Structures are given as structure tokens and as C-alpha cells.
Ligand code: SAM
């Protein structure tokens with residue numbers, strides 16, 4: 180298929196990274212993400228099927244997207260996840276295919292995912308304490324997730340990362356236990372700022388937010404000789420302690436100091452483009468695909484979405500709140516619906 184001109188926004192930024200959510204469902208119930216009863220999950224017919232998702236990825240590959248990340252919800256609850264990964268890996272233009280998972284089901288698919296071309300896996304794990312694991316996820320599973328992180332390393336996945344949402348009054352005291360994992364393992368531990376996408380559960384209580392700057396200070400105190408290291412565009416602060424095999428990153432997801440570098444696209448599980456995590460504006464692809472829309476028409480929706488992308492997440496948030504008329508208009512309250 181012919182390459183197409185790259186996706187460009189009005190600030191001259193081009194986009195090379197797509198985060199594709201493949202389900203809203205999940206086998207955990209993290210308190211910073213979903214309530215115990217789940218969120219208002221959409222019917223199966225509203226969720227894109229693998230051939231529809233792969234068609235979108237094919238078009239994105241022609242527009243210069245080089246990296247695909249499958250996420251959700253929990254992407255490993257999709258029984259066709261290996262097919263999605265191998266389809267994405269075989270797409271012209273796509274150089275890297277990654278997955279963000281809670282790790283519970285990882286051993287079931289790990290070897291097949293590697294064989295299918297998965298180049299990186301981010302496993303979310305917020306605590307190394309079994310009792311706290313149950314408190315935060317409302318399910319058992321610390322041993323399973325820990326074993327599966329080890330499995331990812333043993334199988335030789337090129338990139339293995341641990342995502343930790345760092346929250347005051349919950350896991351801030353575990354920062355050192357996590358950073359010490361980088362001493363003997365070639366993985367990156369990534370501390371992510373808590374964001375207000377928790378279905379109105381604990382964000383509003385206040386007091387749980389720990390800023391990226393405060394986390395960086397704590398890391399510098401723990402390792403005074405720490406050195407800056409190369410990382411991805413969202414790994415705004417990334418370091419390596421002397422003699423450690425792995426890296427330590429801090430992601431300012433809420434303070435948004437990385438927006439200027441944004442190179443990402445999001446597609447929700449129900450087939451909507453989101454040009455920014457903090458924007459409510461959506462550009463639908465599902466009906467277009469299901470009513471025989473051409474590739475050119477799909478490309479046009481992506482171009483419109485990116486031409487309308489705001490400069491940063493603060494501007495996007497302002498415009499989004501201004502558009503709302505009532506609380507019912509806030510359609511996505513959890514990262515599981517937006518695609519984390
Ligand atoms: N279920 C998978 C997992 O947990 O890795 C993939 C989806 S999850 C929504 C993607 C990432 O978003 C996870 O690393 C999770 O910790 C993070 N996340 C979810 N809710 C968040 C919030 N309110 N603030 C910050 N990060 C959040």
C-alpha cells in the first residue's frame with residue numbers, strides 16, 4: 180500500500196505512536212481506575228473487531244505511525260490478542276508493537292506474543308505487598324504478577340517496564356523497593372502521576388497526588404550519583420543509578436510538562452479517535468468502517484482529529500469542560516474507557 184503524507188497538527192507536530200484500546204473490560208478493579216461494579220461497559224457489538232482494528236493500524240502505518248501499543252481495559256482478556264499483535268507487527272511501517280497489561284494472564288500468552296512480534300511489555304504493579312495489592316486491585320494476584328514480570332525478562336522481551344501509579348498514603352513508601360528492582364534486572368520502573376480518571380472514587384478525597392517533581396527529588400536523594408538516561412518521549416525524567424542494569428522513570432501524566440512533545444494518537448475500544456487524553460472530543464471511526472467507508476474517508480477523520488488537536492492538555496481540558504452542558508455528557512470517567 181502507498182505511503183501517505185504524515186499526520187500533522189496545527190502546531191507542526193507529527194505523530195508516530197498509536198495507543199489502541201482493545202477492550203473496556205478488566206479482571207481487576209484498581210481503585211484509581213474502576214469501581215467494584217465496573218463502569219458502564221459497552222455491548223460487544225460496539226467494540227471494534229480485530230479485522231477492523233487491523234484495518235485502522237494498516238492506515239496508520241501508511242501515515243507514519245511506527246509504534247503501536249495495545250491497551251484497554253485489560254488487553255489480555257481479548258482471546259484474539261495474539262492475532263492482533265501479529266497483524267500489527269506485520270503491518271508495513273510498524274516497527275514496534277507493545278502491550279500494557281496488569282500481568283495476571285500474561286503467562287497464558289507470553290511465548291505466543293513474543294513469537295507474534297511483541298517487542299515490549301509494560302506490566303502495571305503498584306505495590307510489592309500482598310495485602311496492599313488486594314486493597315488497590317480488589318483482587319488477589321501479587322504472586323502471579325511478580326512471576327509474570329520475571330517470565331517477561333526470562334523470555335527476553337526487548338523492553339520490559341513496570342508501571343506504578345504513585346499515591347500518597349498508599350505506596351509512596353515503596354518507592355525504594357521498586358527502584359531497587361533496577362539493580363539486578365534490565366527493566367524500567369516508571370512512576371506515573373495519579374490522574375483524575377478514577378470514576379470519581381478517590382481523586383476527590385484529595386491528598387493522594389504525588390507530583391513528578393517530588394518523586395524526582397526522592398529518587399535523587401536515594402541515589403545521589405544517579406545519571407540521566409535515554410528514554411521515550413513520555414519518560415520526561417529518566418535515570419539510571421550507577422551499576423544498575425535497569426532504569427527509573429517518572430511520568431508527569433497530570434502536571435503535563437511533556438505535552439509539547441506529544442507524538443501519540445489514541446483509539447478507544449469502541450472505535451473513536453481521541454487526540455488528547457484530556458480532551459473529551461471524539462472522532463468516530465466505527466460507523467464509517469461498518470458502512471463501507473473508504474480508506475480515504477478514514478484518513479480524513481484522522482486528519483481532522485489532529486488538525487483540531489490543542490497545544491497541550493491544559494488547553495484541551497479547558498475546551499472540553501466548556502463544551503459540557505451536564506454531568507451526563509461526561510462519557511468516559513475511567514482510564515479503562517479512554518484506553519490507558
Ligand atoms: N489493564 C492494563 C493495565 O492496568 O496495565 C492496561 C490499561 S490501564 C488503564 C493502563 C495504565 O493506566 C496502567 O498502568 C494504570 O496503572 C494506568 N492508570 C489507570 N488509571 C489511572 C489513573 N487514574 N491515574 C494514573 N494512571 C492510571
Ligand code: SF4
Pocket residue numbers: 205206207208209212213251252253281303514515
Ligand atoms: Fe484494570 Fe488496568 Fe484499570 Fe487496573 S488499571 S482496573 S488493571 S484497566
